[in-house]
Amino acid sequence: MATRYDAKTAEPKWQRAWEEAGVFRAVEDRARPKFYALEMFPYPSGRIHMGHVRNYTMGDVVARYKRARGFNVLHPMGWDAFGLPAENAARERGVHPADWTYRNIETMREQLKSMGLSIDWSREIATCDPSYYRHQQALFLDMVAAGLVDRRESTVNWDPVDQTVLANEQVIEGRGWRSGALVEKRKLAQWVFRITDKVESLLGALDGLDRWPDKVRLMQENWIGRSFGLRMTFDMVTDAGAPAEGLEVYTTRPDTLYGMSFCAVSPEHPLALAHAERDPGLKEFLAECNRLGTSEEALEKAEKRGWKLPLQAKHPFIEGRTVPVYVANFILMDYGTGAIFGCPGHDQRDFDFARKYGLDIIPVVAPTEALDGDLGGYVREYGQRREVFTGPGRMINSGPFDGMTVEEAKEAAMSRVEEMGRGARTTNYRLRDWGVSRQRYWGCPIPVIHCDACGIVPVPRDQLPVELPRDVAFDVTGNPLDHHPTWKHVDCPSCGKPARRETDTFDTFVDSSWYFARFCAPQAATPTEREAVDYWLPVDQYIGGIEHAVLHLLYSRFFTRAMRDTGHVDLDEPFAGLFTQGMVCHETYRAADGGWLEPGEVEIRDGQAVAKATGAPVETGPAIKMSKSKRNTVDPEAIIAAYGADTARWFMLSDTPPERDIEWTTAGVEGAWRFTQRIWRTLDEARDTLPPAGTGVPADLPAEAVDLRRAAHKAIVAVTEDIEAFRFNRAVARIYELTNTLSAFRSDKAGSGAAVREACEILIRLMAPMMPHLAEEAWHSIGHDTLVACMPWPVADAELTRDDSVVIAIQVNGKRRGEVSVPKDADRETVEGAARRIDAVSKVLEQGEIRKVVLVPNRILNFVVAA
RNA sequence: GCCCCAGUGGCGGAAUGGUAGACGCGACAGACUCAAAAUCUGUUGUCCGCAAGGGCGUGCUGGUUCGAGUCCGGCCUGGGGCACCA
Numbered sequence: 001m002a003t004r005y006d007a008k009t010a011e012p013k014w015q016r017a018w019e020e021a022g023v024f025r026a027v028e029d030r031a032r033p034k035f036y037a038l039e040m041f042p043y044p045s046g047r048i049h050m051g052h053v054r055n056y057t058m059g060d061v062v063a064r065y066k067r068a069r070g071f072n073v074l075h076p077m078g079w080d081a082f083g084l085p086a087e088n089a090a091r092e093r094g095v096h097p098a099d100w101t102y103r104n105i106e107t108m109r110e111q112l113k114s115m116g117l118s119i120d121w122s123r124e125i126a127t128c129d130p131s132y133y134r135h136q137q138a139l140f141l142d143m144v145a146a147g148l149v150d151r152r153e154s155t156v157n158w159d160p161v162d163q164t165v166l167a168n169e170q171v172i173e174g175r176g177w178r179s180g181a182l183v184e185k186r187k188l189a190q191w192v193f194r195i196t197d198k199v200e201s202l203l204g205a206l207d208g209l210d211r212w213p214d215k216v217r218l219m220q221e222n223w224i225g226r227s228f229g230l231r232m233t234f235d236m237v238t239d240a241g242a243p244a245e246g247l248e249v250y251t252t253r254p255d256t257l258y259g260m261s262f263c264a265v266s267p268e269h270p271l272a273l274a275h276a277e278r279d280p281g282l283k284e285f286l287a288e289c290n291r292l293g294t295s296e297e298a299l300e301k302a303e304k305r306g307w308k309l310p311l312q313a314k315h316p317f318i319e320g321r322t323v324p325v326y327v328a329n330f331i332l333m334d335y336g337t338g339a340i341f342g343c344p345g346h347d348q349r350d351f352d353f354a355r356k357y358g359l360d361i362i363p364v365v366a367p368t369e370a371l372d373g374d375l376g377g378y379v380r381e382y383g384q385r386r387e388v389f390t391g392p393g394r395m396i397n398s399g400p401f402d403g404m405t406v407e408e409a410k411e412a413a414m415s416r417v418e419e420m421g422r423g424a425r426t427t428n429y430r431l432r433d434w435g436v437s438r439q440r441y442w443g444c445p446i447p448v449i450h451c452d453a454c455g456i457v458p459v460p461r462d463q464l465p466v467e468l469p470r471d472v473a474f475d476v477t478g479n480p481l482d483h484h485p486t487w488k489h490v491d492c493p494s495c496g497k498p499a500r501r502e503t504d505t506f507d508t509f510v511d512s513s514w515y516f517a518r519f520c521a522p523q524a525a526t527p528t529e530r531e532a533v534d535y536w537l538p539v540d541q542y543i544g545g546i547e548h549a550v551l552h553l554l555y556s557r558f559f560t561r562a563m564r565d566t567g568h569v570d571l572d573e574p575f576a577g578l579f580t581q582g583m584v585c586h587e588t589y590r591a592a593d594g595g596w597l598e599p600g601e602v603e604i605r606d607g608q609a610v611a612k613a614t615g616a617p618v619e620t621g622p623a624i625k626m627s628k629s630k631r632n633t634v635d636p637e638a639i640i641a642a643y644g645a646d647t648a649r650w651f652m653l654s655d656t657p658p659e660r661d662i663e664w665t666t667a668g669v670e671g672a673w674r675f676t677q678r679i680w681r682t683l684d685e686a687r688d689t690l691p692p693a694g695t696g697v698p699a700d701l702p703a704e705a706v707d708l709r710r711a712a713h714k715a716i717v718a719v720t721e722d723i724e725a726f727r728f729n730r731a732v733a734r735i736y737e738l739t740n741t742l743s744a745f746r747s748d749k750a751g752s753g754a755a756v757r758e759a760c761e762i763l764i765r766l767m768a769p770m771m772p773h774l775a776e777e778a779w780h781s782i783g784h785d786t787l788v789a790c791m792p793w794p795v796a797d798a799e800l801t802r803d804d805s806v807v808i809a810i811q812v813n814g815k816r817r818g819e820v821s822v823p824k825d826a827d828r829e830t831v832e833g834a835a836r837r838i839d840a841v842s843k844v845l846e847q848g849e850i851r852k853v854v855l856v857p858n859r860i861l862n863f864v865v866a867a
Numbered sequence: 868g869c870c871c872c873a874g875u876g877g878c879g880g881a882a883u884g885g886u887a888g889a890c891g892c893g894a895c896a897g898a899c900u901c902a903a904a905a906u907c908u909g910u911u912g913u914c915c916g917c918a919a920g921g922g923c924g925u926g927c928u929g930g931u932u933c934g935a936g937u938c939c940g941g942c943c944u945g946g947g948g949c950a951c952c953a
Contacts, residue, residue: 225949854885
């Protein structure tokens with residue numbers, strides 16, 4: 001009889017058994033309810049990391065659990081395989097991006113398989129494979145035909161290190177999200193997806209995503225940034241009094257029009273550019289603004305600067321009133337019209353600007369306190385304040401609007417401007433169209449041809465895929481495709497004359513915006529197979545990191561809509577359920593010289609962390625996200641080799657709620673490993689007393705055995721609820737409880753063998769989604785020749801999960817004074833009588849008069865006593 | 868600056884407005900052992916007490932309630948998101 005569970009031999013054995021039985025192969029079956037479980041697919045960077053282990057463990061628990069619940073489960077895996085690191089590897093190590101990528105995929109596939117995931121590997125896809133990206137090219141052509149794509153000359157964020165365009169979403173604090181380089185602005189023709197065409201749908205449908213975290217929905221809402229306001233045009237005159245072209249502004253505070261004391265335009269505004277032609281000082285000012293760009297906003301946070309134009313804007317409501325017009329560094333060209341009117345009374349930036357340039361500060365909204373008090377004094381002192389009033393109140397200094405609320409005044413002002421024919425109510429969005437052109441080699445080629453005679457010509461369908469050439473040079477900056485001697489030279493499909501291929505490739509977010517649909521029929525000759533996607537989509541449970549809360553998830557939602565428009569799917573929302581898991585963290589270790597040490601290089605001697613090699617003391621830092629730069633990573637492969645996959649999986653699920661960050665600790669892993677052994681030992685010890693597999697539970701059991709059954713059946717209810725609610729840490733605690741109960745039970749108790757067998761089998765099946773290999777080994781060891789992976793989820797017997805008696809807490813004035821055990825649903829008299837027999841209770845009751853007795857059935861009894 | 872979220876033992880964390888601290892880690896004590904490891908048993912919020920028992924305890928502070936970790940107001944701290952967004 002084995003006394004130790006040997007993961008090293010058991011895990012590969014059961015992985016082979018699952019594979020040979022084809023347990024996880026998904027086949028459409030309309031007779032059964034489907035469940036599509038998906039984790040965000042990995043970028044093949046080289047090796048899996050602990051974040052992957054956590055992500056895929058959670059997904060695997062869900063997939064295995066749903067399978068046991070009778071669902072036809074699709075649980076695929078693929079590779080987000082295009083991207084910059086492959087090209088960097090080519091530059092740095094001379095290895096071809098394709099070779100580097102496919103080699104990494106090989107390695108990582110084996111690593112993932114060693115985790116024992118219930119993946120249907122027959123559906124594996126890699127986005128860098130022509131068999132995938134040819135369909136992406138076809139989708140693009142369909143989207144062009146459907147009017148969802150534009151080619152636009154636009155100002156783009158240019159990453160000078162990566163030599164590529166970045167989406168606004170990819171610019172973080174003014175720096176490229178991958179390179180970290182300061183981003184510059186450039187004009188470039190590029191392809192854009194018209195995501196703003198779908199903005200109302202993308203925003204409105206968020207409400208229906210009730211199985212998404214509120215946080216993610218809120219982040220998407222903020223990203224889309226809808227606001228309601230007014231576009232209006234001011235008449236303009238030159239300082240000399242000559243008429244000039246009108247200025248269109250956007251405002252969300254038309255109620256404050258009477259407080260207007262200046263207008264301002266963005267440094268990129270045509271008006272600013274036009275005046276700069278004649279004004280060298282302005283030109284220099286614009287250059288300075290441009291240098292600041294979108295970056296370092298913190299540096300210049302307080303510094304609001306303007307340049308006065310020789311123009312005046314006429315107030316639309318006040319005859320004869322004009323205000324100066326500035327170019328100001330805080331106006332964004334991309335938002336609204338790139339021009340504003342300033343009301344320093346009720347906007348902090350306008351206020352700061354007005355103070356700096358000595359402009360009028362006119363309060364036009366007053367809070368109730370001011371209205372009730374000395375309003376004149378309030379107005380006189382307003383300009384001396386440091387902060388403006390932006391709250392609700394009533395209008396002052398505003399002619400016909402005086403006395404209105406802010407909301408009423410907004411309506412009134414907008415109506416009046418509209419009646420005057422000077423403007424219209426509009427809805428404005430922060431969201432901008434999605435530029436997808438990248439000057440990269442290792443991406444999906446954009447399937448168009450530029451012809452001098454015909455313009456832009458789509459590549460004919462029968463010529464897809466446009467394949468990447470293999471022979472490219474990486475020792476040049478910019479796009480290697482552009483430098484290829486022959487690839488871009490083709491004949492125009494339309495007129496036959498020499499023409500040029502588009503050498504830009506797609507943003508890799510395009511690749512990941514539809515892969516979930518491709519998994520439904522990965523071999524299909526068309527991008528999707530309608531039968532398959534209609535059956536499998538939407539993804540029922542999607543799991544990934546919060547870092548994709550905006551970009552990937554918003555793009556995928558857009559793409560699904562675009563695929564519906566082009567007939568490839570018949571739904572709007574790709575992910576019915578979303579879960580965002582926390583990061584995996586670890587302590588950091590720093591040597592005296594400032595260098596970081598890996599966890600494996602550090603040990604504790606006499607309570608002090610020291611470097612193993614030198615014995616020198618090491619400074620221990622707080623647990624932060626595992627990263628190569630801080631060297632606080634732990635290699636999953638080493639952990640799996642040392643402890644087994646089940647231990648790693650169990651650790652990932654224990655203790656910490658899945659949405660929070662988890663700290664990886666050696667003690668924790670060892671604890672998880674000890675538990676696998678403990679389960680094995682417990683089952684091992686019970687085994688000899690068990691009746692044969694398949695033996696039913698007799699009706700006449702000893703009382704202790706009935707208690708054991710109760711514990712087991714209650715565990716079914718609890719674990720089921722916890723898995724359904726993504727509370728894996730609690731499910732784990734329930735399994736500990738059941739194990740404790742089982743190991744404390746004297747299994748030789750006459751006549752209770754069947755109950756012990758039942759409890760063992762329940763324990764094995766409840767832990768199977770989390771520790772699948774151990775479960776199979778244990779299942780086999782107690783006499784089964786089936787696979788747990790194919791067993792249905794245990795069903796709790798309601799008779800056994802119901803309690804006949806309950807313990808009720810007795811309180812006096814809300815303070816706990818004792819407890820009584822009474823039959824379930826006992827009436828007030830019974831409970832109160834039992835409570836009065838408790839000394840501690842009766843003693844206190846004697847000291848005062850009972851005013852009230854509150855009974856919460858089966859929970860609590862509270863005497864309210866007056867002293 | 869604005870918008871979210873979170874503050875509970877030594878630690879990770881439990882707790883439909885109803886017995887705060889489940890479960891795990893760590894620690895301590897004991898058993899087994901020549902010894903250690905492993906394993907098993909017990910204790911483990913804090914203070915007073917030999918004990919029985921009692922006082923105090925969920926960041927701070929008010930409130931609602933018979934009853935608040937949970938709900939409401941104000942504050943403090945930490946984390947995340949957005950940001951010259953008109």
